[in-house]
Amino acid sequence: MLKxxxxxxxxxLLYVLRAMGHGDEIAIVDAxxxxxxxxxxxxxxxxxxxTDIVDAVLSVxxxxxxxPEAAWHMQPAEGASPDQPIFDDYRKLVEKHEGGKIxxxxxxxxxFYERANRAYVMVASGERRLYGNIILKKGVIRPDE
Amino acid sequence: MLKxxxxxxxxxLLYVLRAMGHGDEIAIVDAxxxxxxxxxxxxxxxxxxxTDIVDAVLSVxxxxxxxPEAAWHMQPAEGASPDQPIFDDYRKLVEKHEGGKIxxxxxxxxxFYERANRAYVMVASGERRLYGNIILKKGVIRPDE
Numbered sequence: 001m002l003k004x005x006x007x008x009x010x011x012x013l014l015y016v017l018r019a020m021g022h023g024d025e026i027a028i029v030d031a032x033x034x035x036x037x038x039x040x041x042x043x044x045x046x047x048x049x050x051t052d053i054v055d056a057v058l059s060v061x062x063x064x065x066x067x068p069e070a071a072w073h074m075q076p077a078e079g080a081s082p083d084q085p086i087f088d089d090y091r092k093l094v095e096k097h098e099g100g101k102i103x104x105x106x107x108x109x110x111x112f113y114e115r116a117n118r119a120y121v122m123v124a125s126g127e128r129r130l131y132g133n134i135i136l137k138k139g140v141i142r143p144d145e
Numbered sequence: 146m147l148k149x150x151x152x153x154x155x156x157x158l159l160y161v162l163r164a165m166g167h168g169d170e171i172a173i174v175d176a177x178x179x180x181x182x183x184x185x186x187x188x189x190x191x192x193x194x195x196t197d198i199v200d201a202v203l204s205v206x207x208x209x210x211x212x213p214e215a216a217w218h219m220q221p222a223e224g225a226s227p228d229q230p231i232f233d234d235y236r237k238l239v240e241k242h243e244g245g246k247i248x249x250x251x252x253x254x255x256x257f258y259e260r261a262n263r264a265y266v267m268v269a270s271g272e273r274r275l276y277g278n279i280i281l282k283k284g285v286i287r288p289d290e
Contacts, residue, residue: 001286002163002205004149011164018147019156060147141146 006056027116028123030132035124050127058097062139069105070137074112151201172261173268175277180269195272203242207284214250215282219257
């Protein structure tokens with residue numbers, strides 16, 4: 001482990017987060033998501049809630065404030081409640097780390113799959129809640145930070 | 146780059162620091178050191194002073210306080226001044242990050258080579274000052290940290 005860093009930031013996860021640049025996207029997906037066949041490189045964190053991973057990722061990775069949206073959940077399929085409880089957890093985590101500067105947005109389900117499958121990296125979580133998927137777009141660290 | 150982390154903590158360096166466990170050692174060596182042929186895996190930071198790398202490493206990696214010594218410089222060859230200016234920089238960096246809990250020690254030159262060449266990882270720096278080599282032993286993060 002390392003000082004000041006969440007133990008969920010594993011060697012593989014730290015590596016990809018640090019390798020990502022401005023505008024690169026990370027998809028953190030639930031335990032049902034077909035991550036391994038999706039295309040992007042996969043970092044596995046089986047057994048760990050996606051919300052805990054998002055908390056760890058946002059503790060070191062800034063979100064992109066050059067664009068109107070930088071964090072998206074997946075919109076549920078027809079018939080399911082459009083506001084799943086996990087979305088509220090995600091909203092609070094974005095608020096916690098970005099302080100109201102960036103809001104959680106959403107993307108229609110099939111557009112979400114398409115976008116997530118073009119991400120720089122996909123984190124396969126152990127999240128059991130349905131629709132527990134999120135895409136985060138990396139921002140910049142300014143020279144004085 | 147990542148929030149709260151030195152830009153010198155590259156993807157490769159972060160990976161190995163996070164992968165290291167209690168008691169594993171990292172050798173940060175100067176630009177004359179035969180790092181690539183030494184044996185351990187090598188992370189390259191050509192062009193960067195070893196002192197800057199030590200500062201970045203100690204900002205996230207605790208030193209081992211289970212043992213009497215956890216940081217060593219190389220003792221100069223006969224005829225050279227036994228206290229090179231870079232040793233004082235290393236002393237100050239250990240003090241800065243460990244607050245007097247751990248002191249910089251030294252190892253005879255050939256014993257240093259032997260120990261460095263058994264390290265978990267070697268960082269090849271761009272350090273031009275002679276005897277600019279240091280070995281650091283990783284400590285633990287306690288449950289309440």
